[in-house]
Amino acid sequence: MTQKRNTWQKQAVTERLAQSDGFVSAQELFMQLTAGGKKLGLTTVYRALTDLVEQGQADTLVLGDGEMRYRICTPEHHHHLICGECGKAVEFDLPGFESQAQQIAKANGFTAVSHELELIGICSDCAN
Ligand SMILES: [Zn+2]
Ligand SMILES: [Zn+2]
Ligand SMILES: [Zn+2]
Structure with a gap:
């Protein structure tokens, strides 16, 4: 047996x-x-999710209730517009912001600068 014990479970979760x-x-x-x-336990789901996050295949988010939420995301840098009620998320780019952020960092002599930016609101489904 190799380390691949939870392969199908992880596949199902993904x-x-x-x-x-x-x-x-x-x-x-x-x-x-x-x-x-699917016959799998909650612990297995948690473990599969933790693996995905460690491997950079999933993003995490904590909303007001403090519970960790997960999403499969594109590997490229992007931002999220998130519904704080149901967790629905839209990915978007901010090219103008990215170059401005670089300029601000450079002007102040900073390198290896990163950021995360999420917009939280209420989606049209939850507003009704
Ligand atoms: Zn994303
Ligand atoms: Zn919503
Ligand atoms: Zn950005």
Whole structure:
């Protein structure tokens, strides 16, 4: 036996997460998977999610309830517009902001500068 013990579980978690159009918690993902007939435990879901985050394949987000939510994301740098109610997320770029940020860093002699920027609001579904 190699380290590949949870391969199909991780695959199932990855696929389910990729189908979601927003950030979902491990609990929600677990319920979706078991409802879909997958026999795996909540701990396994957590472990698969932790792996994905460590490998840079998923982004995390903590909303007001303090629970960690996950989403499969494009590897390129981008930003999120997030619904604080349901976790729905839209990815967007800010090219003008990126070059301005670089200029500010450079003007102040900073290198290796990074940032995260998320816009949190209420989506049209949740506003109704
Ligand atoms: Zn993203
Ligand atoms: Zn919403
Ligand atoms: Zn940016």
